[in-house]
Amino acid sequence: MKLALNEKTTIGIVAILFALFGLIFFGMSGSLTFLGWIIIIIPFYFILDTFNLSQGEKAIYSIFIGLALFPALTYWPGRLFSFRMVVVIVFAALSALAYFLRKK
Template sequence: MGAIVLGMLAVFSALALGYAGFRTIIGTIIIILLPFYLLFSNFNISKGEKLIFSIFAAIAIFPSLVYWAGFILPFRAALLGAFAAILLASFAFKIYFRKSQSV
């Protein structure tokens, strides 16, 4: 289902808004939204909550992290750094919850 939705977004963005639109929309989903969706996937909440919470948390927290990192790193590097940090956090949570379940 996720692939279908992503496909619909990709086709729409390319047709309506061209290459820049495709890059902006798909890039936003991958770089900003996906890490937060993976993070929220570790918690016992419904699929709808995971999706909506991750969208709205991402647009507030991701720029916060990038902005403050942008004082010590070049802004573009801070963007990649924030992406990596959230991804790492989501995997760390995954491992933590898996371990606590097996114990």
């Protein structure tokens, strides 16, 4: 079987590399940490996908915006509700936004 490299398979390979790295050196907790962050960044990538940017730019901007803006978005709701629940809700909202923008 020949693996054709494209956007999705590359994201998948990178995610697997990080998950394996985490698993080998830090166990399941490390693996979940890395995978979790990759999953959090993905909606930002798809939101940026709706703009005229190169693939490299989308990847890098989604990482830099995602890693700082996502936690920022959890702060105020986290004052009122469970922080853990807020992380999930903010992620769901961003995913829905990405889906809506791509469908448009």
